[in-house]
Amino acid sequence: MAKRIAVVTGGMGGIGHAISRELHDQGIRVIAAYSRKHEAALAWQEEQKKEGYNFDIAYADVTDFQSCADMIKKIETEIGPIDILVNNAGITRDHACCKMSKEDWDIVINTDLSSIFYVTRHAVNGMKERNYGRIINISSINGQKGQYGQVNYSAAKAGIHGFTKALALEVAKHHITVNTISPGYVATDMVMAVPEEIRAKIIAQIPMGRLAEPEEVAHVVTFLADEKNSYITGANIAINGGHYML
Numbered sequence: 257m258a259k260r261i262a263v264v265t266g267g268m269g270g271i272g273h274a275i276s277r278e279l280h281d282q283g284i285r286v287i288a289a290y291s292r293k294h295e296a297a298l299a300w301q302e303e304q305k306k307e308g309y310n311f312d313i314a315y316a317d318v319t320d321f322q323s324c325a326d327m328i329k330k331i332e333t334e335i336g337p338i339d340i341l342v343n344n345a346g347i348t349r350d351h352a353c354c355k356m357s358k359e360d361w362d363i364v365i366n367t368d369l370s371s372i373f374y375v376t377r378h379a380v381n382g383m384k385e386r387n388y389g390r391i392i393n394i395s396s397i398n399g400q401k402g403q404y405g406q407v408n409y410s411a412a413k414a415g416i417h418g419f420t421k422a423l424a425l426e427v428a429k430h431h432i433t434v435n436t437i438s439p440g441y442v443a444t445d446m447v448m449a450v451p452e453e454i455r456a457k458i459i460a461q462i463p464m465g466r467l468a469e470p471e472e473v474a475h476v477v478t479f480l481a482d483e484k485n486s487y488i489t490g491a492n493i494a495i496n497g498g499h500y501m502l
Protein backbone atom coordinates (compact mmCIF):
# COMPACT_ATOMS: atom_id res chain seq x y z
CA MET A 257 0.00 0.00 0.00
CA ALA A 258 1.27 3.50 -0.85
CA LYS A 259 2.40 5.68 2.02
CA ARG A 260 -0.25 7.90 3.56
CA ILE A 261 0.28 11.59 2.77
CA ALA A 262 -0.04 14.36 5.35
CA VAL A 263 0.01 18.14 5.02
CA VAL A 264 0.95 20.13 8.11
CA THR A 265 0.42 23.90 7.93
CA GLY A 266 3.00 25.80 9.94
CA GLY A 267 4.90 22.53 9.59
CA MET A 268 8.29 24.10 10.29
CA GLY A 269 7.25 26.04 13.41
CA GLY A 270 7.63 25.04 17.06
CA ILE A 271 4.74 22.58 17.35
CA GLY A 272 4.45 21.95 13.60
CA HIS A 273 8.06 20.81 13.41
CA ALA A 274 7.38 18.17 16.09
CA ILE A 275 4.15 17.11 14.34
CA SER A 276 5.95 16.75 11.00
CA ARG A 277 8.64 14.60 12.59
CA GLU A 278 6.29 12.38 14.55
CA LEU A 279 4.11 11.70 11.48
CA HIS A 280 7.27 10.95 9.49
CA ASP A 281 8.34 8.52 12.23
CA GLN A 282 5.06 6.67 11.59
CA GLY A 283 6.03 6.10 7.96
CA ILE A 284 3.80 8.88 6.61
CA ARG A 285 4.95 11.12 3.76
CA VAL A 286 4.82 14.63 5.19
CA ILE A 287 4.50 17.92 3.37
CA ALA A 288 5.50 20.77 5.67
CA ALA A 289 3.66 23.90 4.54
CA TYR A 290 5.33 27.25 5.12
CA SER A 291 4.96 30.98 4.62
CA ARG A 292 8.52 32.02 5.51
CA LYS A 293 10.99 32.92 2.75
CA HIS A 294 11.68 30.08 0.32
CA GLU A 295 15.41 30.06 1.14
CA ALA A 296 14.62 29.66 4.85
CA ALA A 297 12.23 26.80 4.06
CA LEU A 298 14.87 25.08 1.92
CA ALA A 299 17.43 25.50 4.72
CA TRP A 300 14.97 23.89 7.20
CA GLN A 301 14.35 21.02 4.76
CA GLU A 302 18.09 20.48 4.31
CA GLU A 303 18.69 20.53 8.06
CA GLN A 304 15.98 17.89 8.57
CA LYS A 305 17.46 15.72 5.84
CA LYS A 306 20.76 15.61 7.72
CA GLU A 307 18.85 14.16 10.67
CA GLY A 308 17.14 11.49 8.57
CA TYR A 309 13.87 13.31 7.90
CA ASN A 310 12.89 13.58 4.24
CA PHE A 311 10.13 16.15 4.06
CA ASP A 312 8.41 17.65 1.06
CA ILE A 313 7.68 21.34 1.45
CA ALA A 314 4.94 23.56 0.02
CA TYR A 315 4.27 27.28 0.19
CA ALA A 316 0.92 28.81 1.10
CA ASP A 317 -0.14 31.98 2.83
CA VAL A 318 -3.01 30.53 4.85
CA THR A 319 -4.74 33.92 4.97
CA ASP A 320 -5.15 33.78 1.19
CA PHE A 321 -7.89 31.50 -0.18
CA GLN A 322 -6.30 31.22 -3.63
CA SER A 323 -2.85 30.54 -2.24
CA CYS A 324 -4.30 27.62 -0.26
CA ALA A 325 -6.12 26.34 -3.36
CA ASP A 326 -2.91 26.51 -5.39
CA MET A 327 -0.92 24.66 -2.72
CA ILE A 328 -3.41 21.80 -2.41
CA LYS A 329 -3.69 21.44 -6.19
CA LYS A 330 0.11 21.38 -6.57
CA ILE A 331 0.49 18.75 -3.84
CA GLU A 332 -2.25 16.52 -5.27
CA THR A 333 -0.83 16.82 -8.80
CA GLU A 334 2.85 16.47 -8.00
CA ILE A 335 2.88 14.26 -4.89
CA GLY A 336 -0.45 12.53 -4.47
CA PRO A 337 -3.78 12.48 -2.64
CA ILE A 338 -3.89 14.06 0.81
CA ASP A 339 -5.02 11.64 3.52
CA ILE A 340 -4.20 13.72 6.59
CA LEU A 341 -4.51 17.47 7.05
CA VAL A 342 -3.17 19.16 10.16
CA ASN A 343 -4.30 22.79 10.37
CA ASN A 344 -1.66 24.11 12.72
CA ALA A 345 -0.55 27.55 11.45
CA GLY A 346 -1.35 30.34 13.86
CA ILE A 347 -0.19 33.62 15.33
CA THR A 348 -0.91 35.91 18.28
CA ARG A 349 -1.22 39.73 18.39
CA ASP A 350 -2.10 40.44 22.00
CA HIS A 351 -3.66 43.67 23.31
CA ALA A 352 -6.52 44.44 25.64
CA CYS A 353 -9.72 44.79 23.61
CA CYS A 354 -9.94 48.53 24.35
CA LYS A 355 -6.54 49.04 22.67
CA MET A 356 -6.63 46.42 19.94
CA SER A 357 -6.35 47.68 16.35
CA LYS A 358 -8.60 46.36 13.61
CA GLU A 359 -5.45 45.08 11.89
CA ASP A 360 -4.54 42.93 14.89
CA TRP A 361 -8.08 41.61 15.07
CA ASP A 362 -8.24 40.82 11.35
CA ILE A 363 -4.86 39.17 11.01
CA VAL A 364 -5.43 36.80 13.92
CA ILE A 365 -8.93 35.86 12.77
CA ASN A 366 -7.63 35.29 9.25
CA THR A 367 -4.50 33.36 10.20
CA ASP A 368 -5.96 31.25 13.00
CA LEU A 369 -9.58 30.72 11.92
CA SER A 370 -10.33 31.59 8.28
CA SER A 371 -7.22 29.63 7.30
CA ILE A 372 -8.82 26.43 8.57
CA PHE A 373 -11.64 26.88 6.06
CA TYR A 374 -9.31 28.08 3.29
CA VAL A 375 -7.08 24.99 3.44
CA THR A 376 -9.71 22.38 4.32
CA ARG A 377 -12.10 23.60 1.61
CA HIS A 378 -9.65 22.46 -1.06
CA ALA A 379 -8.45 19.26 0.62
CA VAL A 380 -11.77 17.81 1.74
CA ASN A 381 -13.28 17.06 -1.69
CA GLY A 382 -10.48 14.65 -2.56
CA MET A 383 -10.91 12.96 0.82
CA LYS A 384 -14.64 12.60 0.15
CA GLU A 385 -14.02 11.06 -3.27
CA ARG A 386 -11.61 8.54 -1.74
CA ASN A 387 -13.80 7.94 1.32
CA TYR A 388 -10.95 8.48 3.74
CA GLY A 389 -9.45 11.34 5.69
CA ARG A 390 -8.10 12.67 8.96
CA ILE A 391 -8.45 16.39 9.66
CA ILE A 392 -6.88 17.73 12.83
CA ASN A 393 -7.28 21.37 13.84
CA ILE A 394 -4.95 22.93 16.39
CA SER A 395 -6.86 25.23 18.71
CA SER A 396 -5.77 26.38 22.19
CA ILE A 397 -6.68 26.31 25.86
CA ASN A 398 -7.36 30.03 25.42
CA GLY A 399 -10.20 29.27 23.02
CA GLN A 400 -11.77 27.26 25.84
CA LYS A 401 -11.21 29.48 28.85
CA GLY A 402 -10.54 32.92 27.31
CA GLN A 403 -7.39 34.91 28.05
CA TYR A 404 -6.80 38.50 29.05
CA GLY A 405 -5.38 40.44 26.10
CA GLN A 406 -6.49 37.85 23.55
CA VAL A 407 -10.03 38.61 22.39
CA ASN A 408 -8.83 38.01 18.82
CA TYR A 409 -6.97 34.78 19.55
CA SER A 410 -9.57 33.38 21.97
CA ALA A 411 -12.37 34.10 19.45
CA ALA A 412 -10.45 32.48 16.60
CA LYS A 413 -9.49 29.44 18.62
CA ALA A 414 -13.02 28.97 20.00
CA GLY A 415 -14.33 29.24 16.44
CA ILE A 416 -12.09 26.39 15.33
CA HIS A 417 -14.00 23.85 17.36
CA GLY A 418 -17.33 25.02 15.92
CA PHE A 419 -15.82 24.41 12.49
CA THR A 420 -14.60 20.97 13.57
CA LYS A 421 -18.02 19.87 14.84
CA ALA A 422 -19.93 21.12 11.80
CA LEU A 423 -17.51 19.55 9.33
CA ALA A 424 -17.42 16.30 11.32
CA LEU A 425 -21.19 16.03 10.74
CA GLU A 426 -20.84 16.69 7.02
CA VAL A 427 -18.12 14.14 6.29
CA ALA A 428 -18.71 11.31 8.77
CA LYS A 429 -20.41 9.20 6.09
CA HIS A 430 -17.22 9.43 4.02
CA HIS A 431 -15.11 7.89 6.81
CA ILE A 432 -13.38 11.21 7.41
CA THR A 433 -12.76 12.19 11.00
CA VAL A 434 -12.39 15.82 12.08
CA ASN A 435 -11.04 16.69 15.49
CA THR A 436 -9.66 19.60 17.49
CA ILE A 437 -6.65 19.57 19.77
CA SER A 438 -6.45 22.31 22.39
CA PRO A 439 -2.93 22.55 23.78
CA GLY A 440 -2.15 24.49 26.91
CA TYR A 441 1.10 26.43 27.05
CA VAL A 442 3.82 24.77 24.99
CA ALA A 443 7.53 25.57 25.14
CA THR A 444 7.86 27.17 21.69
CA ASP A 445 8.97 30.63 20.50
CA MET A 446 5.32 31.80 20.75
CA VAL A 447 5.33 31.22 24.52
CA MET A 448 8.99 32.03 25.10
CA ALA A 449 8.19 35.50 23.64
CA VAL A 450 5.90 36.11 26.66
CA PRO A 451 7.82 38.15 29.31
CA GLU A 452 9.49 35.85 31.83
CA GLU A 453 7.55 37.09 34.87
CA ILE A 454 4.23 36.50 33.10
CA ARG A 455 5.42 33.05 31.99
CA ALA A 456 6.33 32.20 35.59
CA LYS A 457 2.81 33.21 36.68
CA ILE A 458 1.30 30.99 33.98
CA ILE A 459 3.44 28.00 34.99
CA ALA A 460 2.41 28.50 38.63
CA GLN A 461 -1.21 27.88 37.53
CA ILE A 462 -0.44 24.57 35.78
CA PRO A 463 -0.95 21.51 38.02
CA MET A 464 1.86 19.67 36.17
CA GLY A 465 4.14 22.59 37.09
CA ARG A 466 5.66 22.95 33.62
CA LEU A 467 4.99 23.86 30.00
CA ALA A 468 4.13 21.13 27.51
CA GLU A 469 6.77 19.89 25.09
CA PRO A 470 5.85 20.15 21.38
CA GLU A 471 6.30 16.38 21.11
CA GLU A 472 3.47 15.86 23.62
CA VAL A 473 1.11 17.65 21.23
CA ALA A 474 2.57 15.86 18.21
CA HIS A 475 1.93 12.52 19.87
CA VAL A 476 -1.82 13.19 20.08
CA VAL A 477 -1.89 14.41 16.48
CA THR A 478 -0.34 11.11 15.40
CA PHE A 479 -2.87 9.21 17.51
CA LEU A 480 -5.78 10.98 15.79
CA ALA A 481 -4.15 10.59 12.38
CA ASP A 482 -3.85 6.82 12.75
CA GLU A 483 -5.93 4.73 10.36
CA LYS A 484 -7.16 2.65 13.27
CA ASN A 485 -8.50 5.74 14.96
CA SER A 486 -11.70 5.70 12.97
CA TYR A 487 -14.43 6.48 15.52
CA ILE A 488 -13.22 9.64 17.29
CA THR A 489 -14.75 12.58 15.47
CA GLY A 490 -15.94 16.04 16.48
CA ALA A 491 -13.87 15.76 19.66
CA ASN A 492 -11.79 18.46 21.32
CA ILE A 493 -8.82 16.93 23.08
CA ALA A 494 -7.18 19.11 25.72
CA ILE A 495 -3.43 18.74 26.33
CA ASN A 496 -2.85 21.19 29.12
CA GLY A 497 -1.30 19.50 32.16
CA GLY A 498 -4.55 19.96 34.07
CA HIS A 499 -4.51 23.75 33.56
CA TYR A 500 -8.16 23.85 32.50
CA MET A 501 -10.67 21.05 32.87
CA LEU A 502 -14.04 21.20 31.16
Ligand code: NDP
Nearest residue numbers: 266269270271290291292317318345346396441442444446
Ligand atom coordinates in the same frame (compact mmCIF):
# COMPACT_ATOMS: atom_id res chain seq x y z
P1 NDP B 1 5.16 29.12 15.90
O1 NDP B 1 5.16 30.61 15.89
O2 NDP B 1 6.40 28.39 16.26
O3 NDP B 1 4.66 28.58 14.49
C1 NDP B 1 3.59 29.16 13.82
C2 NDP B 1 3.55 28.61 12.43
O4 NDP B 1 2.47 29.23 11.73
C3 NDP B 1 4.83 28.90 11.65
O5 NDP B 1 5.35 27.69 11.16
C4 NDP B 1 4.38 29.79 10.50
O6 NDP B 1 4.97 29.45 9.27
C5 NDP B 1 2.89 29.51 10.42
N1 NDP B 1 2.20 30.68 9.90
C6 NDP B 1 2.01 31.89 10.49
N2 NDP B 1 1.37 32.72 9.66
C7 NDP B 1 1.15 32.03 8.50
C8 NDP B 1 0.56 32.34 7.26
N3 NDP B 1 0.00 33.55 7.01
N4 NDP B 1 0.52 31.39 6.30
C9 NDP B 1 1.06 30.16 6.53
N5 NDP B 1 1.63 29.81 7.68
C10 NDP B 1 1.69 30.74 8.66
O7 NDP B 1 3.97 28.73 16.87
P2 NDP B 1 3.62 27.36 17.62
O8 NDP B 1 4.31 26.24 16.97
O9 NDP B 1 3.78 27.60 19.03
O10 NDP B 1 2.05 27.26 17.32
C11 NDP B 1 1.48 26.34 16.41
C12 NDP B 1 -0.02 26.31 16.63
O11 NDP B 1 -0.30 25.87 17.96
C13 NDP B 1 -0.70 27.67 16.48
O12 NDP B 1 -1.95 27.51 15.86
C14 NDP B 1 -0.89 28.11 17.91
O13 NDP B 1 -1.94 29.02 18.05
C15 NDP B 1 -1.17 26.79 18.59
N6 NDP B 1 -0.93 26.79 20.00
C16 NDP B 1 0.31 27.09 20.50
C17 NDP B 1 0.51 27.06 21.86
C18 NDP B 1 1.84 27.36 22.46
O14 NDP B 1 1.89 27.42 23.69
N7 NDP B 1 2.91 27.52 21.70
C19 NDP B 1 -0.56 26.71 22.79
C20 NDP B 1 -1.82 26.41 22.15
C21 NDP B 1 -1.97 26.45 20.82
P3 NDP B 1 6.33 30.15 8.74
O15 NDP B 1 7.26 30.19 9.92
O16 NDP B 1 6.79 29.30 7.64
O17 NDP B 1 5.93 31.52 8.29
